[in-house]
Amino acid sequence: MEPLLEVEHLRVRFKTKSAVKAFIEKDDDPYIDGVMGVSFAIEPGRTYGLVGESGSGKTTVARAVMGLVPVDSGAIRFNGENLVGLSRDRVKPFRRDIALMFQDPAGSLSPRLKIRSILAEPFRIHDKMPENLSVEVARLLKMVNLSPSMGDLYPHQLSGGQARRVGVARALALSPKLIIADEPTAGLDVSVQGEILNLMARLQNDMGLSFLIITHNLAVVRHVSDHVAIMYLGRFLEQGPTQTVFHHMRHPYTQALLSAHSSPDPDTVHHRISISGEIPGLVSRPLGCEFHTRCPGVREKCRRLFPPRADAGKDHQYFCHYPLSVSEN
Amino acid sequence: MAEPVLDIRNLSVNYLTPRGTVKALRRINLQVPSAKVVGLVGESGCGKSTLISAVIRLMAENARVAAGEIRFTGKDMQQLSPRDLRAIRGRDMSMVFQDPMTALNPVFTIGRQMADIQYRDAVSGKEKLKRAADMLSLVGIPDAVSRLDNYPHHFSGGMRQRITIAMALLVQPKLLIADEPTTALDATLEVQIIRLLKDLQADFQCAILFISHHLNVIAELCDFVGVMYAGELVEKGSVRDIFHRPGHPYTRALLECDPSVIAEPTRFLPTIPGEIPSLIDLPEGCIFYDRCPGAAQVCKKIPPPEVSIAEHHTAACHCLEV
Numbered sequence: 156m157e158p159l160l161e162v163e164h165l166r167v168r169f170k171t172k173s174a175v176k177a178f179i180e181k182d183d184d185p186y187i188d189g190v191m192g193v194s195f196a197i198e199p200g201r202t203y204g205l206v207g208e209s210g211s212g213k214t215t216v217a218r219a220v221m222g223l224v225p226v227d228s229g230a231i232r233f234n235g236e237n238l239v240g241l242s243r244d245r246v247k248p249f250r251r252d253i254a255l256m257f258q259d260p261a262g263s264l265s266p267r268l269k270i271r272s273i274l275a276e277p278f279r280i281h282d283k284m285p286e287n288l289s290v291e292v293a294r295l296l297k298m299v300n301l302s303p304s305m306g307d308l309y310p311h312q313l314s315g316g317q318a319r320r321v322g323v324a325r326a327l328a329l330s331p332k333l334i335i336a337d338e339p340t341a342g343l344d345v346s347v348q349g350e351i352l353n354l355m356a357r358l359q360n361d362m363g364l365s366f367l368i369i370t371h372n373l374a375v376v377r378h379v380s381d382h383v384a385i386m387y388l389g390r391f392l393e394q395g396p397t398q399t400v401f402h403h404m405r406h407p408y409t410q411a412l413l414s415a416h417s418s419p420d421p422d423t424v425h426h427r428i429s430i431s432g433e434i435p436g437l438v439s440r441p442l443g444c445e446f447h448t449r450c451p452g453v454r455e456k457c458r459r460l461f462p463p464r465a466d467a468g469k470d471h472q473y474f475c476h477y478p479l480s481v482s483e484n
Numbered sequence: 485m486a487e488p489v490l491d492i493r494n495l496s497v498n499y500l501t502p503r504g505t506v507k508a509l510r511r512i513n514l515q516v517p518s519a520k521v522v523g524l525v526g527e528s529g530c531g532k533s534t535l536i537s538a539v540i541r542l543m544a545e546n547a548r549v550a551a552g553e554i555r556f557t558g559k560d561m562q563q564l565s566p567r568d569l570r571a572i573r574g575r576d577m578s579m580v581f582q583d584p585m586t587a588l589n590p591v592f593t594i595g596r597q598m599a600d601i602q603y604r605d606a607v608s609g610k611e612k613l614k615r616a617a618d619m620l621s622l623v624g625i626p627d628a629v630s631r632l633d634n635y636p637h638h639f640s641g642g643m644r645q646r647i648t649i650a651m652a653l654l655v656q657p658k659l660l661i662a663d664e665p666t667t668a669l670d671a672t673l674e675v676q677i678i679r680l681l682k683d684l685q686a687d688f689q690c691a692i693l694f695i696s697h698h699l700n701v702i703a704e705l706c707d708f709v710g711v712m713y714a715g716e717l718v719e720k721g722s723v724r725d726i727f728h729r730p731g732h733p734y735t736r737a738l739l740e741c742d743p744s745v746i747a748e749p750t751r752f753l754p755t756i757p758g759e760i761p762s763l764i765d766l767p768e769g770c771i772f773y774d775r776c777p778g779a780a781q782v783c784k785k786i787p788p789p790e791v792s793i794a795e796h797h798t799a800a801c802h803c804l805e806v
Contacts, residue, residue: 208673344528347527347755349753349755373671374743378749415674418700419700420703420727420728421723422724
């Protein structure tokens with residue numbers, strides 16, 4: 156099937172100094188790399204999961220797709236059309252088809268607006284005011300299992316789960332084809348987390364929506380996404396169909412990340428692949444393979460050379476000089 | 485069992501608000517034995533934070549202890565003067581907070597802050613810094629002596645949480661209260677912090693009251709677990725009792741909701757339908773009646789008694805088969 160969204164060799168760089176300062180300090184490369192050449196595709200009606208620790212660049216990828224950060228190089232094709240380099244006016248119609256659910260459910264709702272006005276805003280911005288706004292707002296609220304009377308409330312009167320559902324309703328306003336959900340369940344209780352994910356699954360079934368889900372919660376990704384990418388310092392270290400990556404992972408970071416998740420059983424003996432330390436900052440990006448500073452199987456070559464892309468099967472790729480053998484997992 | 489470090493008996497706490505009295509905690513009975521880790525699980529709004537603030541006696545202005553008592557190493561916390569309370573806090577009882585970014589003062593060096601909290605000890609400043617450095621290396625901060633001169637922003641999130649743990653243990657408390665200490669951290673760091681707490685607890689032999697909504701972490705770290713719902717302690721028992729033989733329907737539902745226990749990938753996850761009841765107009769009978777899949781007629785009218793399921797394992801439910 157033709158992919159809905161296709162990202163190719165996407166690279167995002169952030170400037171660290173002004174041009175003058177860089178000139179004075181003779182720094183001919185005053186940039187840090189936020190995203191270093193990632194490629195992935197999302198088919199219509201499918202869910203793609205982006206997993207990684209804080210600072211791995213997940214949100215930057217999402218913001219680049221939304222056109223909220225300038226892209227250094229690469230292509231972002233939506234329905235076949237490359238959005239990189241298009242003028243603001245020409246991107247705008249595509250922006251209607253891509254909606255964003257923000258990370259902080261309460262913080263992303265303006266405290267001064269009633270829910271009704273918050274839900275009307277996408278229409279206003281895109282000049283698509285429906286004839287009867289209150290009917291439309293009621294319809295949106297109903298879609299996310301909230302009562303239409305909630306339109307009269309302010310965000311601080313909502314619980315965390317309700318605020319999250321308003322975020323979903325706002326994303327749905329312009330009937331998008333793709334929804335980017337940044338940590339859709341962060342900060343929610345387990346019993347409410349299920350409600351939001353079930354709601355998203357139902358909407359996907361009913362409307363054929365595609366989702367790009369950004370999360371660090373592997374337990375959630377395992378259930379909801381068809382494909383998954385494991386991100387580390389702006390690169391996809393491993394990507395592929397969720398089941399393949401979870402059960403036949405080849406990259407040691409994937410293995411470590413999966414083994415870090417404890418199970419809710421006091422008697423489990425954890426066979427943890429321990430990785431020490433923390434994700435290095437973007438400013439001090441390690442040479443060679445970025446993961447070598449924490450990798451349990453690091454060898455000399457890893458410190459010098461970034462590994463080439465390796466294919467492990469259909470749609471399953473990883474970047475590692477010394478991958479785990481298939482029997483190891 | 486020897487006398488517990490912390491003994492909470494029949495505690496009820498109310499908040500006085502313009503809309504009415506919020507009965508935030510009702511008849512809580514919880515003991516923390518010395519040198520054991522007791523976990524408290526529950527979702528938002530269940531009263532975990534109110535319970536901690538009652539224990540350290542730092543409650544909001546509109547909070548009132550309506551009934552019950554809190555005994556810490558035998559002393560009744562309500563009878564103590566503010567001066568006596570200050571002598572306990574940060575000495576016999578210390579705390580690790582959820583957010584390591586805001587728990588440290590950004591304008592002082594780590595060394596200064598770690599020396600300052602030893603203000604009660606009549607030792608030289610040099611000795612205090614030495615203790616601080618020893619503690620930092622114990623919690624796994626490399627090159628501890630030189631890092632005493634660093635400010636909090638020089639450290640990463642995981643490091644900062646290690647520092648707050650070091651500071652909490654520096655005073656050799658009898659009870660450490662940890663309020664969601666790993667919630668703000670990534671999974672790989674969470675594992676490191678839990679392991680660290682486990683090791684240090686074994687070394688220092690202090691009791692820990694560990695608050696979390698993360699079941700997996702509770703299962704890994706704690707000896708005893710209390711499950712809270714809407715201001716009540718609905719079930720308590722040893723960690724194995726709670727996770728292997730949960731009695732209360734809420735505990736069971738909570739365990740089933742955890743996506744990591746569901747082996748087969750599924751698009752539709754279990755939830756607990758409904759909402760927490762209003763704590764101003766409490767329902768007559770069982771607090772979980774509205775959402776309970778097995779609710780009986782009796783549950784609607786009569787509050788459930790605390791039923792003993794096994795030794796140290798109790799649940800508040802009418803429908804338990806013992």
